[in-house]
Amino acid sequence: EDQVTQSPEALRLQEGESSSLNCSYTVSGLRGLFWYRQDPGKGPEFLFTLYSAGEEKEKERLKATLTKKESFLHITAPKPEDSATYLCAVQATSNYQLIWGAGTKLIIKP
Amino acid sequence: GAGVSQTPSNKVTEKGKYVELRCDPISGHTALYWYRQSLGQGPEFLIYFQGTGAADDSGLPNDRFFAVRPEGSVSTLKIQRTERGDSAVYLCASSYTSGGAYNEQFFGPGTRLTVL
Numbered sequence: 001e002d003q004v005t006q007s008p009e010a011l012r013l014q015e016g017e018s019s020s021l022n023c024s025y026t027v028s029g030l031r032g033l034f035w036y037r038q039d040p041g042k043g044p045e046f047l048f049t050l051y052s053a054g055e056e057k058e059k060e061r062l063k064a065t066l067t068k069k070e071s072f073l074h075i076t077a078p079k080p081e082d083s084a085t086y087l088c089a090v091q092a093t094s095n096y097q098l099i100w101g102a103g104t105k106l107i108i109k110p
Numbered sequence: 111g112a113g114v115s116q117t118p119s120n121k122v123t124e125k126g127k128y129v130e131l132r133c134d135p136i137s138g139h140t141a142l143y144w145y146r147q148s149l150g151q152g153p154e155f156l157i158y159f160q161g162t163g164a165a166d167d168s169g170l171p172n173d174r175f176f177a178v179r180p181e182g183s184v185s186t187l188k189i190q191r192t193e194r195g196d197s198a199v200y201l202c203a204s205s206y207t208s209g210g211a212y213n214e215q216f217f218g219p220g221t222r223l224t225v226l
Contacts, residue, residue: 041219043218046216096143097166098145100154
């Protein structure tokens with residue numbers, strides 16, 4: 001069964017304190033792994049797609065990496081506006097739906 | 111508009127009533143997806159359209175749920191005989207393609223459905 005697990009459930013950091021969020025997955029065949037950001041009361045906002053192990057992508061203070069079993073979202077010197085829930089999802093080669101983790105709620109304190 | 115739009119933003123209904131939720135995807139996107147999200151959880155897949163046809167409806171929980179996309183653009187999710195357990199945020203997403211490049215799904219703001 002395709003499955004995504006994210007950890008930690010919540011993470012509180014001071015502004016400027018770098019850290020990483022984890023997304024572990026099991027999937028029969030990986031078409032792509034997706035990272036989204038979700039603010040309260042809004043729909044998920046697309047951040048990155050990773051397609052194969054070893055791939056990395058960066059956007060501002062965020063960097064996503066992928067191995068055969070997990071993905072990390074590294075956040076460098078975060079700011080309070082980076083506070084949100086970060087969601088990870090996988091798309092299997094057998095279909096086109098996204099299988100989602102429950103998310104990591106990130107809080108950055110000024 | 112540039113993004114996916116959903117109407118209404120909020121819907122409150124009584125148990126047993128019928129509701130329709132509308133999604134207007136990004137222009138030119140051929141794929142359209144419906145998900146629902148409960149508090150503190152990730153979205154849960156319901157149905158996927160490629161063009162006008164439902165290519166995968168394996169996530170619909172039962173036959174009270176139905177969705178259409180008659181002209182390959184706007185989609186409507188229909189729920190009959192609503193139950194309190196149907197209360198959730200219903201999210202719609204669209205993508206330029208289904209797989210390969212440009213398959214990122216872009217989401218609307220969601221419709222919050224509350225069944226009393």
